[in-house]
Amino acid sequence: MTPDPDDSRLRLTILGGYLGSGKTTWLRHQLFEGAFPGAHILVNEAALTPVDDTLLAAQAASMTLLAGGCACCTGKADLIAALRALCDTRSRQSAEMRGTNQIVLETSGLADPAAILAAIQNDGVLVHHIRVAEIVVLVDALHAAEQLHSEHLSRAQIEAADRIILTKVDAVPDDRLAAVKATAKQLNPAAQIEAAAKGLPHALSDLPEASAYALPLLSDGADPIRPTKIDVPEDVDWAMFSVWLSALLFARGDDLVRVKGVFETPAGPLLLQAVRRSVQPPELLPVAEKDRRNQIVFIGRGYESDDLRRSLAYFTRD
Known part of the structure; x- marks a missing residue:
C-alpha cells in the first residue's frame, strides 16, 4: 500500500499464516533484501520457548519478543502494552531523531490477524498512533489442502489478508499449486496473491486451470491447539x-x-x-x-x- 504522506502514525504490517507456513523464513529474506527498512520487529510465539527471534536477530534493526501467549487472545494484553511502549518512545522523540516509522508483527501460527486488527482499532491510544498498513498471510502450498479441509483458523487467516504469499511452491506440482491458488482466491477474492520458495520470490505464471477445493463446512469448536x-x-x-x-x-x-x-x-x-x-x-x-x-x-x-x-x-x- 502507498503510505499517505500526511499520516504520521506508525505503519504496522501484520504477518500471519498457519503453523509451519514459513513466516520467519520469508521475513528473514525480506529484511535481508531491504524491505521494511529499519523496522522494529515484534515476534509473537505461543510457546514459552521461542526460536524465531533468534533466526531474525541478525537482520532486524530492533526487536521485541512476545512469548507464551497468542497475540490475538491470551497474549493480547502483552501486544497492546508493547505497541503502546513503541508509540510512547516515538512521541518523546523529535522529528529529527525519529528513525523508521515501521513495525512488523510476526504473529504466532495460531493467531487470527483480524482479531489483532480489531484489538488495535478498539484501543483508544493505538488507534491514534498506529495504522495497519497491510496484512500479509503466508499459505503453505505443501500442506494447504489438508489444513483448509480441517482447520477453521487457516481459512480465517486467508480471509483477513491484503496479500497472500503461497510458500513451498517448489515442493508441489503445478496442478496442485493451481488448486491452492484458486482456493485462496475463492476465500479472499480481493487479496493480491504471490509465491515464494525458501523465502525467495517465485513466479506464478503458466499454471494450469484449476478449480478451488470443495471445502466442508467447519466450526471453530475443535479441541484447542x-x-x-x-x-x-x-x-x-x-x-x-x-x-x-x-x-x-x-x-x-x-x-x-x-x-x-x-x-x-x-x-x-x-x-x-x-x-x-x-x-x-x-x-x-x-x-x-x-x-x-x-x-x-x-x-x-x-x-x-x-x-x-x-x-x-x-x-x-x-
Missing part, C-alpha cells in the same frame, strides 16, 4: 532420539501440527523443524544470547504433555 515444551537431556542418545521423533510424527502427525527445537552440536546450535509428518532440513543457527538449546516444542492437539515426556524418557533410556 496448545504448545508443549520438553527439555531433552544433554546425554540423550541422538540416534535413538531421531528414531523416537520419526516414529512419533508417523503415528501422531495429524495431531502434532508443528515441531521446533534447538539442539547443541559440535558445529553449533542446530534448528530442527517439522510440519505434521514433514521434517525440514536442519539448519545451523548463530549463537544466541539466551540459552535455549536442547529444548523441543510440540504444538498440536489430542495428546497430553506428560505422555510425550514419558514416551521420550522410555524410548531413550539406557
Whole structure:
C-alpha cells in the first residue's frame, strides 16, 4: 500500500499464516533484501520457548519478543502494552531523531490477524498512533489442502489478508499449486496473491486451470491447539532420539501440527523443524544470547504433555 504522506502514525504490517507456513523464513529474506527498512520487529510465539527471534536477530534493526501467549487472545494484553511502549518512545522523540516509522508483527501460527486488527482499532491510544498498513498471510502450498479441509483458523487467516504469499511452491506440482491458488482466491477474492520458495520470490505464471477445493463446512469448536515444551537431556542418545521423533510424527502427525527445537552440536546450535509428518532440513543457527538449546516444542492437539515426556524418557533410556 502507498503510505499517505500526511499520516504520521506508525505503519504496522501484520504477518500471519498457519503453523509451519514459513513466516520467519520469508521475513528473514525480506529484511535481508531491504524491505521494511529499519523496522522494529515484534515476534509473537505461543510457546514459552521461542526460536524465531533468534533466526531474525541478525537482520532486524530492533526487536521485541512476545512469548507464551497468542497475540490475538491470551497474549493480547502483552501486544497492546508493547505497541503502546513503541508509540510512547516515538512521541518523546523529535522529528529529527525519529528513525523508521515501521513495525512488523510476526504473529504466532495460531493467531487470527483480524482479531489483532480489531484489538488495535478498539484501543483508544493505538488507534491514534498506529495504522495497519497491510496484512500479509503466508499459505503453505505443501500442506494447504489438508489444513483448509480441517482447520477453521487457516481459512480465517486467508480471509483477513491484503496479500497472500503461497510458500513451498517448489515442493508441489503445478496442478496442485493451481488448486491452492484458486482456493485462496475463492476465500479472499480481493487479496493480491504471490509465491515464494525458501523465502525467495517465485513466479506464478503458466499454471494450469484449476478449480478451488470443495471445502466442508467447519466450526471453530475443535479441541484447542496448545504448545508443549520438553527439555531433552544433554546425554540423550541422538540416534535413538531421531528414531523416537520419526516414529512419533508417523503415528501422531495429524495431531502434532508443528515441531521446533534447538539442539547443541559440535558445529553449533542446530534448528530442527517439522510440519505434521514433514521434517525440514536442519539448519545451523548463530549463537544466541539466551540459552535455549536442547529444548523441543510440540504444538498440536489430542495428546497430553506428560505422555510425550514419558514416551521420550522410555524410548531413550539406557
